[in-house]
Amino acid sequence: MEITGYELFEVPPRWVFLKLETDAGVCGWGEPIVEGYAKTTKAAVEEMVDNYLLGTDPLEIERHWQAMYRGRHFRGGPVLMSAIGGIDQALWDIKGKHYGAPVYDLLGGKARDRIRVYQWVGGETPEAIARAAAEEVDRGYDCLKLSAVSQLDRIDSPAAVARVRERLEAVRSEVGDDVDIVVDFRGRITTGMAKWVADELDPLDPMFYEEPVLPEHARSLPRIENRTKVPLATGERLYSRWDFERTLELDAIDVLQPSPSHAGGISEVRKIATAAEAKDMLVSLHCPLGPISFASCLHLDMVLPNAIAQAQNLEIHRADGNDLLGYLDDPAVFGFDDGFVSAPDAPGLGVKIDEEAVREHAQSRVDWQSPIWYHEDGSVAEW
Template sequence: MEITDYELFEVPPRWLFLKITTSDGTVGWGEPVVEGRAKTVRGAVEELLDDYLLGEDPLRIEHHWQRLYRGGFYRGGPVLMSAIAGIDQALWDIKGKHYGAPVYDLLGGAARDRVRVYQWIGGDRPADVGDAAAEKVDAGFDALKMNGTPELRRIDNPAAVDAARNRIAEVREAVGDEVDIGVDFHGRVAKSMAKRLVEALEPYEPMFIEEPVLPEHNDALPEIAQHTTTPIATGERMYSRWDFKEVFEQGVVDLIQPDLSHAGGITEVKKIASIAEAYDVAMAPHCPLGPLALASCIQVDACTPNVLIQEQSLDIHYNETSDVLDYLADPGVFEYDDGYVDLPTEPGLGVEIDEAVVRERAEQEVDWHNPVWTHDDGSVAEW
């Protein structure tokens, strides 16, 4: 068996799907994308497949991962690692189908019976979070996540802190103490404000504070941690086990959030998770993406002891024209029951893509880019 062909499909709302075909007709799917940079990642995927993988045995996944990563003098970063990630997902899909087993069975077998998931509320500039939280809890979720703030100045006024405090207070009042609330700072908060905000939000006992500062400022995490007992989460913009070394050695991050479509795929994230386990750090993979990214996450979640919970993007504010279930032949594979999803039993990634829908929607114009925010003085703000 060898890799004979591949196709890429850019589809709404902001995803890129990869289909790899082998000489025996086996097909594997992956999701290599950087949100807002799909065309750039497409070029990287094409280069890697054309230069390294066409004509190769798809089952030698570790060998191929090493060639794709180490075969270039310049390594890492979101574009290359996302391209590798989607290819890696597709190769695991092929391997699972070849052996007639879910990917998690090839990685040691299930460590749990089902995976807990959380639901997004509130949008980019969070509003109406109390009602939204109550609605999602009524739908069966017992874990939620919200953005903590809109854009902030590097040093902002007391009203900005009060607004963030009032939002989480509204959610806590609406759902009570038996529901977990993750608060995402989204890297839009400078360390000067992060210290104030983590103290202000602590009385409402967030499940975690996510990305309190951008990853280029991870050296500030120990100082921020001194201002709170709330667990600290980060990692969606970290792309390899080497990127995570510093936060593990600091000893202040409690939850890592690598993205299966950005951090080198199933092969790399499984390794990152194992290192995290040695440092007593939990994992909650980042996934505001499509069905193939989520399927890949659930395969790793299933066989990874230190996974806490899984992000998923059903009804997330980005999905304005298409949603996760639209591209699946059987949407029931992602049916959430009391805030959990059952482990898939079908081989490979465990999902069947509706290729006709993919081809139809790939004909649409897709032009998603994240907003560029500005402060009152016209300077660029973090989104």
């Protein structure tokens, strides 16, 4: 069997789908995307496939991963690792279909039957976010995620920090202590403010603080970890086992959050998670992306003993009329049940793409870009 061709589709809201074709008629799908850099990521995929992958045996996944990574003088970073990530997903999809087995079986078989899934909630006021949280709990979620801050100055006022606390207080008061709440800092604030905000939020018992500082300031994580009882998490902007190694060495993180679409695919994330397990660290795979990336996460979740909760951006329990699931022939393929989800058990990644819908949506102009925020003095703020 050889890889004979491929197609790339940029589709709303901000995703790229890759279809890898073989001479045996088996096709695999992957999701190589860096949000805001779709065209750049597509170009990287084209260079890798055109210059190396065409004509090769798709079943030799590890050889291909090593060649795509080590076969170039310049390596790593979000674009190249996301390109490899999407290709790697498609190769695992092909391999599973070839052998008639779900990817989790090819990775050694299940360590669990299902994984807890959490839902993001938002709102402009504490009352609005509390109402949104209550609605999600009513729909079966017992794990929620919210942003700690929208924007803070480099050193902000007590009143600003109080507003942050009021958001979480409102949610905690509404949903009670039986619901876990992940608080995402999104790397938006300085180390000094992260310490201050963590001090204020600690009494409300969050599940963990996500990305308290930017990855380039990871050396500050021990300073925050020493000040809080709440576990710390990071990893959505780390792209390889070597990036994660530097974070592991700090001994300040409890939960790693690699993304199979950004951190080199299923193959690389499996290795990152295994390294975390050896350090008594947990993983919660990051996935603010589409159904192919989500399926890749779920197959990993099934085999990773240290996976604790799965992020998602699909509102998977709302299959009927859900535009984000409209790229699938069967929108109900992700089995949501009482706050948990299981991996599809069909061969490969287990999701069948509605190519007609993909091709139709690929005709629209996407070009998603994140907003640019500014402080009051006109300097650029973190988004």
